[in-house]
Amino acid sequence: MKLTVKASRLMPAGCNSRLPSPRQRKSGKAGVWGRGRGGRPWRRLREAVLLRDRYTCQYCGLVSAEEMEVDHIVNIAAGGTDDMGNLQTLCKVCHRVKTRLESRRG
Secondary structure, eight states, X not given: OOOOOOOSSOOOTTOOTTSOOHHHHHHTOTTOOSOSXXXXXXXXXXXXXXXXXXXXXXXXXXBOSSXXXXXXXXXXXXXXXXXXXXXXXXXXXXXXXXXXXXXXHO
């Protein structure tokens, strides 16, 4: 009997951390690169927000090219979008504080 296995990517033996989930395979979104938070569109949008805000934290006013993160004003889970008007530059500390406060509110 011959088994045929279709692999989407080569992996080290025993490593399944990059295999698509059954849900991804069923939806047809398995192995789609360049989308989501790590993809090129997000990196371009992120850079546009940082430039618009001049690498300045919109909460505390810190200016730094290295310490800035892009935050969703209204979280994606709460119905927010990746629209430029829903994004702001925050320093790592302010972003962490904002995220904690939001998670406490539920």
